[in-house]
Amino acid sequence: MRAPDLVTAELTLTGRITTASNATFLGSIGDAVVVYKPIAGERPLWDFPDGTLAYQEMAAYLVSESFGWNVVPHTWLRDGPFGEGMVQLWQERDPIQNAVDLVATDDVPETGWKNVLEGQDDKGQMVTLIHEDTPTLRRMAVFDVVVNNADRKGDHVLAMRDGHRHGVDHGLTFHSDHKLRTVLWGWLGEALTVEELDGIDRVSEALDGELGRDLADLLSADKIVSLAARCARLRSAGRFPGPSGEMPAVPWPLL
Template sequence: MRLDLEHDEVDLEHGDLELEGRIAVASNATFVGTIGDVAVVYKPVAGERPLWDFPDGTLASREVAAYLVSQALGWTIVPLTWMREGPLGVGMVQRWQEPDHERDPVDVVPSHAVPDHWRTVLEGSDEGGRPLTVIHEDSAALRRIAVFDVLVNNADRKGSHILPVSEGHRYGVDHGVTFHTEPKLRTVLWGWMDEALDPDEIAGITQVRAKLDGELGEQLATLLSGPEIEALTARCERLLATRTFPRPEGDAPAVPWPLF
């Protein structure tokens, strides 16, 4: 469960972090850069935009906590993520993953053209009144992200926060608004609602629950509040009891906006 920050001859924890540009569409200050020959994303705590429902200055820590839960699941959903000093102060650093968008796992298509074996999330219409459907692929990799999002209580799983890479793997990124104590799950991955979890998914959740009583719990205690860790534990236990994908809870929208 310890962070492995070794990469050939590059010191990812202390090596020079050189900024190369800023991601202008991000809500919070987000930069791309390099540490040696390693491409990274850097989100300084000083650049976080205040939110009414999350404590100020905690988004970077939540991103690292999400990585630790991903590692505990054993599914490599979140790219390597850690906290360190950077040009604009302490922040979250994450290894860059170059997506392959030949086949995005989440899409919007005309309602008459939904491919076989894809899941429907929402139906609506465009400005001309033509029916549209929000869909996502029906794959084991995407199911794992959906389970992960339930555990971390992800309040912002946009389609663009899923990075398709080679051989069918999918990474999840942008986990700053996670681990709230209240139900906050907002996601575009509702296609398996009420369906049974498979044995691999149950095994992953079981691992997280067990590790919360050991090293994982100790690591998360440096990143999250006590009630937030208790809520994570309760979500694990609830999934293990129901063994099904949940339905939306509460009065908040069940999907993020924008969707991508």
């Protein structure tokens, strides 16, 4: 049996993801399980008043493809039961793995993890936000800097059974002002690897070609110029940046 066309075949809704801040539905296209976010169900924030979140999600996927690291699951725009929206292939995360976690400070692992911040829980106990120290997650952190991700929560990192990590929920990206808010600060100041630098170069080169043309249908010109500038700054610095500006450095909630 031939696989259905993911753009034109019927999209059937099977449920709603109620934890999402915008209208988000689980659905199917043939045998493919998908997430559907209609533009009509978006609730833009004060610092993301223009454009659509669905277009920014699509743009994030295109940049991910240019990096070549498969950070963002396959994503596309199409019509659905509530009009045009973003559709993304559903990823079944491993329930026993956490790439980002909040643990008692006394229980922080000695190796393999990076500490991000410490604080007190609602019972007054000291807790620490940590994330794993892996090449896969490092690549996601590089991707977040380039797309200016303002909402990298812990639950937006999907730990797959094979060790891969997908990033999802990229509507709050590509702002022309600095908006980076993430839980992946563990490599602050560390030098980028050759592989990471090569990935940035691929995005920069693609912006002068097909990627730039495709993004022109999704983002304003100033956002594309800012994207190119972030690539250039990160490539020149050769290191993971630190927080800057007056905005919080981490999203809320953290997970």
